[in-house]
Amino acid sequence: MGNKPIALDPKVKLDVSGQDVSVTGPKGTLKYQLPEGITLKQDGDVLHVLREREDDKELKMKHGLVRSLLNAMIVGTSTGFKQELELFGVGYRAQLAGQKLTLSLGYSNPIEYTVPANVKVSMADQTHISLESIDKQLVGQVAATIRRFRTPDAYHGKGVRYAGEQITLKEGKKVGA
Template sequence: MSRIGKKPITIPPKVKVVVNGDSSVLVEGPKGKLEWKLPASISAKVDGEILAVERSSEQREDKALHGLSRSLLSNMILGVTNGFKRNMEIHGVGFKAAVQGTLLNLSLGKSHPIHFNIPEGVKITVTDNTKLSIEGIDNQVVGQCAANIRAYYPPEPYKGKGVRFAGEQLRRKEGKTVQ
């Protein structure tokens, strides 16, 4: 049995979990609501304040989906209660960011400004023009949004310029020496 999948999920008092007949799970809480369709071989049961995830067979793929489903449902419950947050930093001379409506405008030393469409359900705040805070209730969307922003200018090892996660350790390299 999957070690992660067999652990039951406790449902906090402010959260409402509904398992529909077509194997979709709806999680509603103080910050919003999320819905996810379970894989065909996985089922979920709500018993009081406990959500249990079960699988129909012992095949390898089903075992993997069992743990995955349990983790995703747990993240949904955490998201509607606390939410998820990723902090990012922009390093480089003249590099800055600004939010205008549903667009994040990035100036990253390229010949053109970068306009990033903020996904629905995600809130981005910019402080000091170089610090980004990405918040939302869906962990996958928040993480993917942060990864997409980082991909515009990943940190480079020689000067350390680029977009990075807060607290990310960057391995610096020495440049070539003239002989």
């Protein structure tokens, strides 16, 4: 995976100084520090991630990781990442006030969650939550945290789902013989 070249978007500017990498695009700036033994080589609008030693197993693992992280940074600063959540269940709803999300998920008290400042939250209605950011890892972590408040039930399907997620429902108990 690490040997696969990364195509640079013309709108994105990449700055490398030693082991520090800065990616700037129309949506914002992200920074990353390369691990020892990993270097970058830029050929026009193509970026190559290189490793110093071919026989080092740990460095080989980091090679693919760094390539994936840099690709996510380039895509994030140019187009951004979006994650959608849906609430399924009677009375399940959410309210948004600034960066504070209040979730009513069938518990006795509502759950209040403060979304990080780097993530933009919007709601089309009370049961659909949309998260946007330039940081892929942060969007995924926030979505997973919200989903963890009430994971989908295997018998009824109630809970917080990713948009388009299919839940296979289990069959209930049989009554009688």
